[in-house]
Amino acid sequence: MNHPLPHREVTLPAYYQHRVLFLDPAEIYARISVQPFARHQKPEHVGLKVMFPKRSDRICSCGCGTPLGPRRSRWASDDCAAFAADIYAIIYGQRDTIKYYLKHYNGYKCKCGRVRKMKVDHIIPVKHGGGGCWLSNYQFLCHACHVEKTKVDFGWKGK
Ligand SMILES: [Zn+2]
Ligand SMILES: [Zn+2]
Structure with missing residues (x-):
């Protein structure tokens, strides 16, 4: 469920946002301990410092490979910091950030074609271990x- 999103043409204002959208999150998930049955994660398990540890070779922690400038201690640029912050927000479960990326990737619409009153849904529900997931599970x-799916997810209605 935490697989990278398949590539497609999208228009996002900043380059770092394209990096976020098409990231393969496997390496980050290998460093953190997600609580899959929690809707929101605890920063001590999935915090920025755990996701993007400081490196002793003075290379940016975000994974871009850029050496740190003189006044930089973790991120080579503000974009690197913003990249890391958005990844943290997604895995933490922050709605607005998830919504923002989903909108750009899928468009603001339901599979049935409706375009109003949209909810961000966990495809594998938190109840079944879908918490702390990547964009691919939303x-x-x-x-x-959403009401229909929730009935099925919670076993109130047969599939
Ligand atoms: Zn960087
Ligand atoms: Zn619908």
Whole structure:
């Protein structure tokens, strides 16, 4: 469920956002301990310092490979810091950031075609271990489809 999103043409204002959207999160997930049954993660398990440890060779912690400038201690640029912060926000479970990337990737619409009252849905629900997931486990659902899916997810209705 934490696989990278397949590449497609998207328009995002900043280059670092393209890096976020098409990141292969495997390396980051290998460093952190996600609580899959929690909707929001604890910073001590998935914090920036755990996700992007400081390096002794003075190379940026974000993974871009750029050497740190004289007044830099972790990130080579503000974009590197913003890249890391968005990845943290996604894995933490911060709605607005997830919504922002989903909108650019999938468009703001439900699979049924409705475009109003969209909810951010965990495809594999948190109840079944989908917490702390990557963008690939999220989708937009309209209110009606979300109610239907929740019934199935929670076993209130047969599949
Ligand atoms: Zn960097
Ligand atoms: Zn729908």
